[in-house]
Amino acid sequence: MDNEAFRQWSRTAADWGADYRANLRERPVRAQTKPGDIIRQIADAAPEAGEAMEAIFADFERIIPDGITHWQHPRFFAYFPANAAPVSVIADYLVTSVAAQCMLWQTSPAATELETRVVDWLRQALGLPDGFAGVIQDSASTATLAAVLVMREKALGWKGNSEGLAAHGAVRVYASKQVHTSIDRAIWIAGIGEANLVRIPTKGPLNGMDPEALDAAIRADLESGHIPAGVIACTGGTSIGACDPIAEVAAVVKAHGLYLHVDAAWAGSAMICPEFRTLWKGVEEADSVVFNPHKWLGANFDCSVQFIKSPEDQVRTLAIQPEYLKTHGHDGIVNYSEWSVPLGRRFRALKLWFLMRYHGLEGLRTMIRNHVRWSEELAERIAAEPDFEIVSKPVLSLFSFRHKGRGDSDQHNIALVNAINDDGRIYLTQTRVDGRIAIRFQAGQFEMTRDDADTAFTVITEIARTWN
Numbered sequence: 001m002d003n004e005a006f007r008q009w010s011r012t013a014a015d016w017g018a019d020y021r022a023n024l025r026e027r028p029v030r031a032q033t034k035p036g037d038i039i040r041q042i043a044d045a046a047p048e049a050g051e052a053m054e055a056i057f058a059d060f061e062r063i064i065p066d067g068i069t070h071w072q073h074p075r076f077f078a079y080f081p082a083n084a085a086p087v088s089v090i091a092d093y094l095v096t097s098v099a100a101q102c103m104l105w106q107t108s109p110a111a112t113e114l115e116t117r118v119v120d121w122l123r124q125a126l127g128l129p130d131g132f133a134g135v136i137q138d139s140a141s142t143a144t145l146a147a148v149l150v151m152r153e154k155a156l157g158w159k160g161n162s163e164g165l166a167a168h169g170a171v172r173v174y175a176s177k178q179v180h181t182s183i184d185r186a187i188w189i190a191g192i193g194e195a196n197l198v199r200i201p202t203k204g205p206l207n208g209m210d211p212e213a214l215d216a217a218i219r220a221d222l223e224s225g226h227i228p229a230g231v232i233a234c235t236g237g238t239s240i241g242a243c244d245p246i247a248e249v250a251a252v253v254k255a256h257g258l259y260l261h262v263d264a265a266w267a268g269s270a271m272i273c274p275e276f277r278t279l280w281k282g283v284e285e286a287d288s289v290v291f292n293p294h295k296w297l298g299a300n301f302d303c304s305v306q307f308i309k310s311p312e313d314q315v316r317t318l319a320i321q322p323e324y325l326k327t328h329g330h331d332g333i334v335n336y337s338e339w340s341v342p343l344g345r346r347f348r349a350l351k352l353w354f355l356m357r358y359h360g361l362e363g364l365r366t367m368i369r370n371h372v373r374w375s376e377e378l379a380e381r382i383a384a385e386p387d388f389e390i391v392s393k394p395v396l397s398l399f400s401f402r403h404k405g406r407g408d409s410d411q412h413n414i415a416l417v418n419a420i421n422d423d424g425r426i427y428l429t430q431t432r433v434d435g436r437i438a439i440r441f442q443a444g445q446f447e448m449t450r451d452d453a454d455t456a457f458t459v460i461t462e463i464a465r466t467w468n
């Protein structure tokens with residue numbers, strides 16, 4: 001492709017993106033295609049001869065958008081949001097055009113130095129003390145894996161990477177049942193094994209880990225000759241927003257000299273608002289904290305920030321420096337790939353820089369406060385409906401509810417979720433609370449308005465009513 005064609009098609013793509021965003025409310029939120037609908041329309045082998053861009057672009061428009069679930073739709077209330085604020089998309093156009101590989105300082109000094117700066121902007125915005133350094137990871141799953149590897153290495157006297165785990169006793173990690181499955185996967189990949197992920201019971205309105213039970217579990221493991229390594233606490237668990245009492249958990253962790261990682265992948269964005277910080281009170285005691293600006297804050301996927309007290313420990317765990325990756329002659333530089341599992345890195349700092357400068361922290365706070373308020377209002381309206389019950393109260397902008405239908409309640413609520421999503425005006429998902437299905441709602445989409453919350457109420461009650 002020559003540069004003129006590149007220019008023209010880039011403009012066409014940008015125009016398409018702007019039109020797409022402008023008309024999102026007219027689309028069903030969840031893709032309404034059936035399995036196989038898309039693949040049937042794609043040739044079963046690559047063409048031998050190149051094709052015209054006109055044909056490729058026309059096929060994109062004909063086949064792809066209808067097969068997309070529209071995560072930027074203002075009435076996307078499922079999972080957690082994956083907000084891509086327009087300004088961060090513009091930053092990513094630039095990043096994609098420049099297409100630098102940012103694994104080392106010298107492979108793109110601007111990417112490294114901007115990353116250092118914007119991650120520190122975020123640290124300040126979240127109210128974390130300046131003892132934390134930070135790095136942008138691709139996902140919270142990767143950040144948690146890095147934290148688990150560090151806690152494992154520290155517990156094994158830095159010998160796990162070299163000797164393997166067989167030479168040692170069982171490494172133990174502690175978490176409640178409310179943590180995200182990325183914690184289980186980190187434990188598997190780190191070779192610790194699910195059997196050594198000790199589940200601590202929860203209690204209280206926020207379904208937080210019981211610190212006394214945590215202490216007892218660690219003591220029992222020490223007596224049995226196991227090797228306690230660390231605790232993974234959550235602020236804003238995926239299912240119902242569970243929050244562990246970080247200060248109390250941290251006191252137990254410190255007393256036993258263990259490592260504390262806090263997963264605030266979703267709720268972390270809300271901590272730019274000081275009034276929500278009680279949910280992670282004591283977080284300054286953590287060794288590692290992860291949150292995803294690619295969820296609620298508006299930096300398009302992927303962009304997960306990990307704050308770390310001791311980057312030296314993470315580098316000691318993950319860095320490998322063959323000659324071909326060495327950067328001779330530069331003192332005091334940071335090579336962020338040494339803080340991460342993958343070597344290659346995208347230039348992710350640019351979208352954070354654009355996002356925070358364009359909206360300002362106050363603009364982002366207003367968005368988050370609105371979502372929390374609209375979600376609370378919706379929960380109140382649903383609670384007042386005769387056939388509905390609130391299952392978990394709002395934690396920030398997440399709550400769950402159940403419709404009391406005839407017959408089996410689980411089947412009924414799953415069928416209701418499916419009917420709501422087939423309708424297309426809104427999109428939400430289900431979860432399981434105390435063994436029973438509940439319908440999960442979270443408000444968080446960047447372009448959402450209060451009218452969208454009203455529409456959610458109308459759709460939920462209207463469809464449920466037709467079933468009575």
Ligand code: PLP
Pocket residue numbers: 080138139140141142180182234236237238263264265266292304
């Ligand atoms: N932690 C929590 C609490 C989550 O809700 C999620 C995803 O929804 C994750 C971790 C995993 O995030 P990622 O997709 O960035 O790995």
